[in-house]
Structure formats: C-alpha cells, structure tokens
Amino acid sequence: MSTKPASDTPRFDPNFTQHVIDSMGPNTSPRMRQVMASLTKHIHDFAREVELTTDEWMEGVQLLNWAGQMSDDKRNEGQLLxxxxxxxxxxxxxxxxxxxxxxxxxxxxxxxxxxxxxxxxxxxxxxxxxxxxxxxxxxxxxxxxxxxxxxxxxxxxxxxxxxxxxxxxxxxxxxxxxxxxxxxxxxxxxxxxxxxxxxxxxxxxxxxxxxxxxxxxxxxxxxxxxxxxxxxxxxxxxxxxxxxxxxxxxxxxxxxxxxxxxxxxxxxxxxxxxxxxxxxxxxxxxxxxxxxx
Amino acid sequence: MSTKPASDTPRFDPNFTQHVIDSMGPNTSPRMRQVMASLTKHIHDFAREVELTTDEWMEGVQLLNWAGQMSDDKRNEGQLLxxxxxxxxxxxxxxxxxxxxxxxxxxxxxxxxxxxxxxxxxxxxxxxxxxxxxxxxxxxxxxxxxxxxxxxxxxxxxxxxxxxxxxxxxxxxxxxxxxxxxxxxxxxxxxxxxxxxxxxxxxxxxxxxxxxxxxxxxxxxxxxxxxxxxxxxxxxxxxxxxxxxxxxxxxxxxxxxxxxxxxxxxxxxxxxxxxxxxxxxxxxxxxxxxxxx
The missing domain is CATH 2.60.130.10 (Aromatic compound dioxygenase)
Structure with a gap:
C-alpha cells in the first residue's frame, strides 16, 4: 500500500522500532515479549507504510476511547470494533x-x-x-x-x-x-x-x-x-x-x-x-x- | 518472531485477510481504504505471527476498553497507551x-x-x-x-x-x-x-x-x-x-x-x-x- 517508491535510504529513523522493543526489561515474560515485539513492529510498520499523520492517529485514539466509554457489563464495543x-x-x-x-x-x-x-x-x-x-x-x-x-x-x-x-x-x-x-x-x-x-x-x-x-x-x-x-x-x-x-x-x-x-x-x-x-x-x-x- | 518454521502450506486461511479488506464498499474514501487495508493486514499478520489466542486477544480488548473508561476531558489514557x-x-x-x-x-x-x-x-x-x-x-x-x-x-x-x-x-x-x-x-x-x-x-x-x-x-x-x-x-x-x-x-x-x-x-x-x-x-x-x- 506504500505510496512511496522503494529506496535504500530509509525515510524514517530505522532504529526507532527496535529501540522501543529493546526497552522491555529482563523480567518481561517470554510470551509477553514475543507478543509485544510483534505488535510494536506491525503497528509501527503500518504507521510508516501509510505515513499516518498525528491528526489521523488522534482520530483513531478518540475512536478507541469512545469504544471503552460505551462498554459496560452488557455491551463490549471494543470487541465489536x-x-x-x-x-x-x-x-x-x-x-x-x-x-x-x-x-x-x-x-x-x-x-x-x-x-x-x-x-x-x-x-x-x-x-x-x-x-x-x-x-x-x-x-x-x-x-x-x-x-x-x-x-x-x-x-x-x-x-x-x-x-x-x-x-x-x-x-x-x-x-x-x-x-x-x-x-x-x-x-x-x-x-x-x-x-x-x-x-x-x-x-x-x-x-x-x-x-x-x-x-x-x-x-x-x-x-x-x-x-x-x-x-x-x-x-x-x-x-x-x-x-x-x-x-x-x-x-x-x-x-x-x-x-x-x-x-x-x-x-x-x-x-x-x-x-x-x-x-x-x-x-x-x-x-x-x-x-x- | 514466528515460532513456526516457514512452510509452503499456509497454516491459516490464506484468503481471509483479503476477504476482510475487499469488504470495503466503493464509497470508502481512497485514504480510508489505504489506511484500513494496511491496518487490517498488519493486525492480522501480527495475530498469525504470534498465534494470538482468543483469551490473549480478549485481555487486549479489556485493556483498550479500560483505557476509554479512564479517559475524560482531563485524561487521555488511549493516547498514553x-x-x-x-x-x-x-x-x-x-x-x-x-x-x-x-x-x-x-x-x-x-x-x-x-x-x-x-x-x-x-x-x-x-x-x-x-x-x-x-x-x-x-x-x-x-x-x-x-x-x-x-x-x-x-x-x-x-x-x-x-x-x-x-x-x-x-x-x-x-x-x-x-x-x-x-x-x-x-x-x-x-x-x-x-x-x-x-x-x-x-x-x-x-x-x-x-x-x-x-x-x-x-x-x-x-x-x-x-x-x-x-x-x-x-x-x-x-x-x-x-x-x-x-x-x-x-x-x-x-x-x-x-x-x-x-x-x-x-x-x-x-x-x-x-x-x-x-x-x-x-x-x-x-x-x-x-x-x-
């Protein structure tokens, strides 16, 4: 889906995602480390791939917060999303x-x-x-x-x-x-x-x-x-x-x-x-x- | 991060993600289509890569709903996540x-x-x-x-x-x-x-x-x-x-x-x-x- 041509020069800081992944401490469980490393990598790759802007990201945050605010013991809007x-x-x-x-x-x-x-x-x-x-x-x-x-x-x-x-x-x-x-x-x-x-x-x-x-x-x-x-x-x-x-x-x-x-x-x-x-x-x-x- | 060896036979339905992406109708805006196709692909790839289970996913849903429930005009916990x-x-x-x-x-x-x-x-x-x-x-x-x-x-x-x-x-x-x-x-x-x-x-x-x-x-x-x-x-x-x-x-x-x-x-x-x-x-x-x- 990228709108940019492939290039040998990374458009964004090539070390950022690994830096975030490496911030996990030694007492993280192996499964948590595996899940969060993969989630971080894919969410970051998504943001870079579509060149997600701050405004677009904030719209997504508002949507997620709204889901939680609508959820209660009879309704799970996060699940529905x-x-x-x-x-x-x-x-x-x-x-x-x-x-x-x-x-x-x-x-x-x-x-x-x-x-x-x-x-x-x-x-x-x-x-x-x-x-x-x-x-x-x-x-x-x-x-x-x-x-x-x-x-x-x-x-x-x-x-x-x-x-x-x-x-x-x-x-x-x-x-x-x-x-x-x-x-x-x-x-x-x-x-x-x-x-x-x-x-x-x-x-x-x-x-x-x-x-x-x-x-x-x-x-x-x-x-x-x-x-x-x-x-x-x-x-x-x-x-x-x-x-x-x-x-x-x-x-x-x-x-x-x-x-x-x-x-x-x-x-x-x-x-x-x-x-x-x-x-x-x-x-x-x-x-x-x-x-x- | 995959724990499984590479294989020519896909472990999960190879058409599922494209089916979800293709469900978008003709009146979706081009930018929305681009963003959601990439997000869907990366979220699905993440789930397959770590073989996310229903219980683990539900823990994530509860975490997201909790973020919305804690958020108000003075606090944005979805943003903090x-x-x-x-x-x-x-x-x-x-x-x-x-x-x-x-x-x-x-x-x-x-x-x-x-x-x-x-x-x-x-x-x-x-x-x-x-x-x-x-x-x-x-x-x-x-x-x-x-x-x-x-x-x-x-x-x-x-x-x-x-x-x-x-x-x-x-x-x-x-x-x-x-x-x-x-x-x-x-x-x-x-x-x-x-x-x-x-x-x-x-x-x-x-x-x-x-x-x-x-x-x-x-x-x-x-x-x-x-x-x-x-x-x-x-x-x-x-x-x-x-x-x-x-x-x-x-x-x-x-x-x-x-x-x-x-x-x-x-x-x-x-x-x-x-x-x-x-x-x-x-x-x-x-x-x-x-x-x-």
Missing part, C-alpha cells in the same frame, strides 16, 4: 487450529460475540427460551446430543449455553421490551448426552451501529448485517470448551457477514416438524467436544 | 518529515502528550505560570523569539502555549493541591516576536501508572519515567502549528524516556541568571515556524 475488522474470527481460527492439532477434530468453533452473558438461567430439557415471542417469529424445536469427538460416545452433564437475537435484531440486553434473559438459557445434557429446547428461527440483524464500530463500518462503506445464527457455548470438565455459532444455510449475508464468522461446516438446515403444536420447524444439531490435553 | 509503545512519537516523526519536505526545516516537533488542555488562560509577557511553587522548585526565566524558518525574521502575534508538571510529577489537572491552570499559560509574541515568562525548572516524573498504560509498562518490565521537559504549542496563521517538548540536557531518562519523545535537537540548557530576584535560572529558546503550504 475488533469483530468488524475480522480479528475475533481470526483469533478463533488460530485458537481452533492449535486445539485441533493437539486433539481430534471437534465441532468448528466461531466467535463468542459481544452479547454473551455468563449468567444464563438453567432451564429444564425441552423448555422454551422464548418468552416474548414476536408475531413474525417461527418457533423451532432444537435438539441433539453432546458427543466425545474421539470415541463418538454421548457425554452426559455438559452444559449448553444458547443465546439468539429476537426478530427485531436485538438481544434482550439491548431491548427494554424483552424480559431479562429472553432467548437465552443454559441446558444440561441428560444421561444420554441429549439436550432439547424451543427457540425461534434466527433472523439476520445489524450489529449496533450507534458507536465507533458503526462509524467505522460507515467509513468503510459496509453494511452492518449478520446472517441468521444461534450462539452455543458448550462446557464439560475434561473437554475443551466449545464456543460456536450455527448459521441458517438459507440466510442472507452468509457471504458478507459484517464480523466474518461464517464457516461452511457451521451451516444448518431448519426442517418442517410435524405432530408438535408448539413448533412448525425443527433443528437437529450434535456437538462434538475434544478431550482437553 | 499509544505513547508507551512509541506510536505518538512515530506519527510525530512522520508528520514532521512530511511537513519539512514541503517547506524549510522548522523547529523539530515532539508529541503533544495526554496533558494538553485547549483552554489555557492568556497571560501577559513576563508573567509567571507558577502559582503553587513548591519548596523544592527552582524558578526559571524563559524567553526567546518566534521566527520565520525561511526568512529568519521575527513573527509577532504567534500564540505560545506552555505547560509543565510540578516537582511532584503531577500536572495541575491530576493534583487537587494545584490551582486550576497552574504551570500553564498562553503567551502572545510581541511586535518583535518576543515572548517571556517565569516557570519552574522541570523535573522527571512518571506517567500515570494506575491504568492500562501502567499495567502494560509493568508487564514489559519498564519504568514509567519521563525526562524533565517543558511542553510548547506555537500557533500562527499562515504557518504550520508547532507542537514540541524541550528537554533539560542534564536530566535523567533522556536515553529511556517512557514515551520515546526525546530528540537531540530538543535538548536545552538552563543557565544561571543574575540580577533577577525572581529567578536564579534562565532559559533562552527561539522557535522557528515553517510557512504552511
């Missing part, structure tokens, strides 16, 4: 790759996203998570098993956190018209490793665009939409935790997710369900957990 | 280089720093900026001229903002024991381009270490100290604004400034002053402004 430049999906790929090299391939992971909550209420198998079902929502019976990725045997007692946005595109913590923990729940797999619940068929929605991430998307002439998806976070002692999203294979925005989280292996199909007054659609989804090292 | 990895000094070098290529060499610039205020009170030529002079402070008579960097002629009417920390290492907005705008002032160069005021001899101090920048410095096993310096911001219509810091040539920490702002051309010498009851020291400093394009 990373998401719209693909960073959370990239570190997810890296983390999954490292885990899968150490163990047998488990369910592909996807990003946690900024709407996770750690305090989901535990619900009974077969219960619903939809307490303010909008008129335009389609109810889905979602069920499946949690299995050992190596032995393929069912795993009882795994906890399955699920969360999804309503059809207006809002998670309950963004929406005063939804009761607390609407479209959220924690389920415990039964003795056969089975879980089941009623939810709504997910619909595409925009990420919040009233903050710095929204401003960045506008500056990049990008739309804020995410394809329809359901979040899952499956945890069982002795296995790697599995954070993923599953995507409706017929959704819009699969090819241009605003946070770049779609993987082919995470596409699912909602099929018609008969004989159930509560739901016209069904989704069967098995989760494979990799034993931890 | 950039400062301790040398980014503000680097963009200052870039900005100065670009300006000096277009015009005649002016006074070397240095970073604005996070303690600037835009609302300095205007003070008379020869006034003091020290209203809570501590017992261990030495008073300095600082004076000089503002000159055109091309013609070397004096420039009347330039505004000279000056600010410095007290001997306890605190700027007035950090310290309840200093009156508002202590050790700050805005002076207007007279008909001969001359300015003058009394201040205190600056002393080394640590940058605030109770926030994310301080945490980062500790993790990097680095001290938070800055060498003794006085901030100047000189503005005159028709000339490039000149933000700089001047450093006591005998100060500690000149070789390891925690924010990497020292330049040889910015070292100054405080000399004894006789015949002035108000000050035992004197500093003469001329400022050269480059005509704007």
């Amino acid at each position: 990373c998401d719209v430049i693909g960073l959370e999906s990239l570190v997810d790929e890296i983390t999954f790759k490292k885990a899968s090299e150490a163990t047998t391939l488990a369910t592909r992971t996807a990003i946690l996203g900024p709407f996770f909550r750690t305090d989901h209420p535990i619900r009974e198998k077969g219960a619903t998570i939809s307490f303010n079902t909008p008129d335009d929502a389609e109810i889905v019976y979602m069920h499946g098993r949690v299995l050992d990725a190596v032995t393929k045997t069912p795993l009882p007692n795994a906890s399955i956190d699920v969360w999804e946005a309503s059809t207006n595109g809002l998670y309950e913590q963004q929406d005063d018209n939804q009761v607390d923990s609407n479209l959220r729940g924690k389920f415990i797999a039964d003795a056969n490793g089975e879980y089941a619940f009623y939810c709504i068929k997910p619909t595409p929605y925009p990420v919040p665009d009233d903050g710095p991430a929204g401003k960045l998307l506008k500056l990049l002439d990008r739309h804020p939409y995410r394809p329809a998806h359901i979040h899952l976070n499956v945890i069982l002692a002795g296995f790697n935790p599995m954070v993923t999203q599953i995507f409706d294979k017929d959704s819009k925005y699969l090819d241009n997710d605003s946070v770049f989280a779609v993987q082919d292996s995470l596409l699912v199909e909602f099929v018609p369900r008969s004989g159930d007054e509560k739901a016209k659609l069904e989704l069967k989804y098995d989760v494979y957990l990799a034993p931890s090292e | 950039c400062d301790v990895i040398g980014l503000e000094s680097l963009v200052d070098e870039i900005t100065f280089k670009k300006a000096s290529e277009a015009t005649t060499l002016a006074t070397r610039t240095a970073i604005l720093g996070p303690f600037f205020r835009t609302d300095h009170p205007i003070r008379e030529k020869g006034a003091t900026i020290s209203f809570n002079t501590p017992d261990d402070a030495e008073i300095v008579y600082m004076h000089g001229r503002v000159l055109d960097a091309v013609t070397k002629t004096p420039l009347p009417n330039a505004s000279i903002d000056v600010w410095e920390a007290s001997t306890n290492g605190l700027y007035e907005q950090q310290d309840d024991n200093q009156v508002d705008s202590n050790l700050r002032g805005k002076f207007i160069a007279d008909a001969n381009g001359e300015y003058a005021f009394y201040c205190i001899k600056p002393t080394p101090y640590p940058v605030p270490d109770d926030g994310p920048a301080g945490k980062l410095l500790k993790l990097l096993d680095r001290h938070p100290y800055r060498p003794a310096h006085i901030h100047l911001n000189v503005i005159l219509a028709g000339f490039n604004p000149m933000v700089t810091q001047i450093f006591d040539k005998d100060s500690k920490y000149l070789d390891n400034d925690s924010v990497f702002a020292v330049q040889d051309s910015l070292l100054v010498e405080f000399v004894p002053r006789s015949g002035d009851e108000k000050a035992k020291l004197e500093l003469k400093y001329d400022v050269y402004l480059a005509p704007s394009e």
